[in-house]
Amino acid sequence: MKKLVSALAVLGFAPQLSIAASSNELETITTTASRLAVTSTENPVSLSVLSEVQLEDIGVTHIERALRLVAGANMQHGNGQEYLPALRSQVLSGAGACGGLLTAEDGIALRAAGFCNINELFESHFEAAKRIEVLKGPNSVLYGSNAIHGVVNVITSDTTSDEARIGLDIGSYGYSRARMQAGSESLGLGSALTITKDTGYRDGEGVEQQKLSLKHKHQGQFASVVSGMTYTHLDQQTAGYITGADSYKDETLAKQNENPEAFRKASSFRAWSEVSWLWNNTDTVLLKPYLRWQEMEFVKHFLPGKPFEENGQTGVGLQTLVQSELSTNIQLDWGVDAEYTQGEMLQYQPTPTQGSPFLQATIPTGRHYDYEVDARQIAPFAKFTWQQDNWLLELGGRYESMRYDYHNFLPVGRTKEDGSECSKGGCRYSRPASDIDRFDYFSPKFAIRYAFAQSHIAYANISSGYRAPQAAELYQLQRAQRKASLKEENANNIEFGVKGSTEKLTYQAAVYVMEKENLIFRDSDFFYINNGRSKHAGMELELRYQLSSNWKIDLAATHAKHTFEQNSILNGININGNDLDSAPRHLANVQLHWQALENLRWSLAWHHVGDYFTDPENQHRYAGHDLLTLRGRWQISPQLALTMRVKNLTNTRYAERADYTSFSGERYFPGRPRNVLVSLDYRW
Numbered sequence: 001m002k003k004l005v006s007a008l009a010v011l012g013f014a015p016q017l018s019i020a021a022s023s024n025e026l027e028t029i030t031t032t033a034s035r036l037a038v039t040s041t042e043n044p045v046s047l048s049v050l051s052e053v054q055l056e057d058i059g060v061t062h063i064e065r066a067l068r069l070v071a072g073a074n075m076q077h078g079n080g081q082e083y084l085p086a087l088r089s090q091v092l093s094g095a096g097a098c099g100g101l102l103t104a105e106d107g108i109a110l111r112a113a114g115f116c117n118i119n120e121l122f123e124s125h126f127e128a129a130k131r132i133e134v135l136k137g138p139n140s141v142l143y144g145s146n147a148i149h150g151v152v153n154v155i156t157s158d159t160t161s162d163e164a165r166i167g168l169d170i171g172s173y174g175y176s177r178a179r180m181q182a183g184s185e186s187l188g189l190g191s192a193l194t195i196t197k198d199t200g201y202r203d204g205e206g207v208e209q210q211k212l213s214l215k216h217k218h219q220g221q222f223a224s225v226v227s228g229m230t231y232t233h234l235d236q237q238t239a240g241y242i243t244g245a246d247s248y249k250d251e252t253l254a255k256q257n258e259n260p261e262a263f264r265k266a267s268s269f270r271a272w273s274e275v276s277w278l279w280n281n282t283d284t285v286l287l288k289p290y291l292r293w294q295e296m297e298f299v300k301h302f303l304p305g306k307p308f309e310e311n312g313q314t315g316v317g318l319q320t321l322v323q324s325e326l327s328t329n330i331q332l333d334w335g336v337d338a339e340y341t342q343g344e345m346l347q348y349q350p351t352p353t354q355g356s357p358f359l360q361a362t363i364p365t366g367r368h369y370d371y372e373v374d375a376r377q378i379a380p381f382a383k384f385t386w387q388q389d390n391w392l393l394e395l396g397g398r399y400e401s402m403r404y405d406y407h408n409f410l411p412v413g414r415t416k417e418d419g420s421e422c423s424k425g426g427c428r429y430s431r432p433a434s435d436i437d438r439f440d441y442f443s444p445k446f447a448i449r450y451a452f453a454q455s456h457i458a459y460a461n462i463s464s465g466y467r468a469p470q471a472a473e474l475y476q477l478q479r480a481q482r483k484a485s486l487k488e489e490n491a492n493n494i495e496f497g498v499k500g501s502t503e504k505l506t507y508q509a510a511v512y513v514m515e516k517e518n519l520i521f522r523d524s525d526f527f528y529i530n531n532g533r534s535k536h537a538g539m540e541l542e543l544r545y546q547l548s549s550n551w552k553i554d555l556a557a558t559h560a561k562h563t564f565e566q567n568s569i570l571n572g573i574n575i576n577g578n579d580l581d582s583a584p585r586h587l588a589n590v591q592l593h594w595q596a597l598e599n600l601r602w603s604l605a606w607h608h609v610g611d612y613f614t615d616p617e618n619q620h621r622y623a624g625h626d627l628l629t630l631r632g633r634w635q636i637s638p639q640l641a642l643t644m645r646v647k648n649l650t651n652t653r654y655a656e657r658a659d660y661t662s663f664s665g666e667r668y669f670p671g672r673p674r675n676v677l678v679s680l681d682y683r684w
Contacts, residue, residue, distance in 0.1 A: 138465025
């Protein structure tokens with residue numbers, strides 16, 4: 001705690017960035033693509049923006065529902081608020097897999113770079129978002145570690161206007177949610193509150209969640225200041241996988257909960273203040289200090305012995321940006337990002353292990369891991385932009401240095417808590433000695449853009465991304481491994497794209513090829529190593545077309561192939577060239593909108609998930625699924641609106657996620673049958 005107080009004293013009033021905007025049109029001002037307020041048509045990147053109108057139309061009850069509208073995204077909903085992410089990738093799973101995708105709220109990462117959690121987007125206030133921005137492909141130049149496959153940035157609503165609103169959602173299977181927003185323009189202060197309760201479709205599941213966001217704006221004579229805060233709390237009773245081939249198709253089995261003991265409790269808090277001013281009448285300066293705190297407790301029902309984990313982190317950070325006009329056609333953006341985080345983790349098992357004599361002998365009761373990590377991160381970056389007539393060139397780079405100071409509070413090695421040995425070769429869990437680990441990486445990027453017509457561009461970019469090993473990969477070892485000598489995962493990407501808009505059509509299309517090296521994974525000896533390689537190649541298309549004055553269509557479609565590029569033998573099979581598991585080659589979301597009356601509109605959405613392999617050996621497969629959703633919105637008065645959504649309209653039996661392990665065989669998170677969500681919104 002003393003270290004944290006010291007860091008606050010140093011960083012608390014030193015400051016980064018963010019700016020604002022709205023809508024999903026390509027000429028809309030955005031934040032994520034450049035950490036500056038520029039139009040997305042000017043950016044030679046693939047960027048999807050989900051507007052407030054789109055999010056309200058969907059009635060987002062889970063972040064996966066929103067990201068269905070993004071080509072290349074494939075979030076697999078687990079249970080409750082849990083999920084596994086995918087963006088231009090296979091579905092990411094495992095202790096450090098969350099490091100492949102950076103998630104943020106108002107430009108601030110939800111977790112520190114070395115302490116991510118695979119489900120961390122439930123700690124964002126996406127239910128009250130002004131928009132969600134999804135930046136695809138490696139973007140470590142702007143965001144540093146973890147931005148390998150892209151960035152998902154939730155932009156909270158500007159609640160500081162005099163408008164107030166209240167909303168109530170009632171749905172099937174005991175779902176209810178209250179939403180409130182209110183503000184005062186004269187005070188420059190606003191708030192948003194969301195309270196959710198969901199008793200669930202399956203036995204013994206349930207979610208209670210509360211989220212509160214505050215925002216304050218002040219325009220001074222020389223500088224403007226925008227400040228924000230978000231607090232979230234989750235209390236969840238979790239239903240795990242159901243097992244057995246095609247068990248998700250059986251109504252009785254789909255409702256069952258094989259892990260009634262599973263739960264998750266989590267709280268998070270973030271606060272930030274963004275200061276911006278004009279320096280020397282030519283340079284724009286943005287400073288953004290922030291504070292982040294999080295704690296979580298859950299049972300690892302998917303492991304033998306079903307141990308408990310408690311983890312947390314407290315940290316402070318600073319983002320800075322200076323935008324300098326060097327000449328009429330050359331601009332330099334540069335800055336330094338810095339962060340200090342103190343993270344902690346405890347895994348303990350209160351009851352004896354059930355199962356085989358080997359499991360009982362090697363997985364004892366008591367503490368398995370108990371450690372603390374002080375993490376320091378500093379990253380200078382710069383980007384030159386040259387623009388002449390219809391051409392634009394960008395050249396940027398970021399050097400990032402991360403240091404982990406790890407402190408182990410238990411006996412070193414694979415022993416019991418008291419230091420005694422386990423029989424049958426030793427205990428399962430192994431603890432490395434206290435140590436210091438450091439990671440340094442330089443991320444370059446080059447991009448070119450050509451405007452071939454008004455509001456239409458073609459672009460190409462070459463970029464590199466990386467992620468440092470997560471604390472879980474370095475310090476939660478197993479079997480005989482005493483030290484994980486890991487280096488950074490890295491990716492090199494090349495992308496070509498076109499995007500633009502006309503009076504009736506808005507579109508963007510991209511093709512990309514990305515190769516990843518030094519992938520971190522557990523080998524057959526249960527050692528963390530990182531000599532893996534993978535290749536990711538795909539085509540994406542997003543468009544919105546106004547068919548007539550009353551009809552409109554939206555499309556987000558992906559064709560991609562994600563493959564292993566390493567010689568690894570699993571169960572006698574060399575997986576080199578195989579599809580990565582949980583990586584469907586085809587994804588599509590199509591929405592047809594009909595403005596039936598001036599105050600009444602309908603939409604029908606089709607969501608397609610193609611078939612995919614559920615194991616690296618490519619011996620087991622899930623057939624994929626197709627879902628229909630019907631939505632209708634009646635604007636009863638200028639202040640009052642009623643929305644109805646019928647999800648899974650055809651009552652399809654499907655799996656949100658399908659998986660295969662040699663221990664359990666086929667296993668699934670079953671999708672909900674047909675269900676209804678009705679919303680009433682009142683503004684004044």
